[in-house]
Amino acid sequence: MWIAIVMGLGMVLVIEGLVFALAPSRMEDLLKALTAIPPETRRLIGFGAVAVGAVLTSWGISLL
Numbered sequence: 001m002w003i004a005i006v007m008g009l010g011m012v013l014v015i016e017g018l019v020f021a022l023a024p025s026r027m028e029d030l031l032k033a034l035t036a037i038p039p040e041t042r043r044l045i046g047f048g049a050v051a052v053g054a055v056l057t058s059w060g061i062s063l064l
Contacts, residue, residue: 004064008057 020027034042 001061004061 037045
């Protein structure tokens, strides 16, 4: 169980790190675009990401 959590966290950090390492200027553009989105919409996007992540995680755990 803990191994899967640590591996998942590691994969997230690798992907996030690659975005910053390979396209830092694009990340600045993305941050500028995000500031144009109203906070309530960003909150809904965040909740949607959490929901999808929870479903994928529970599905992955059920396959173990």
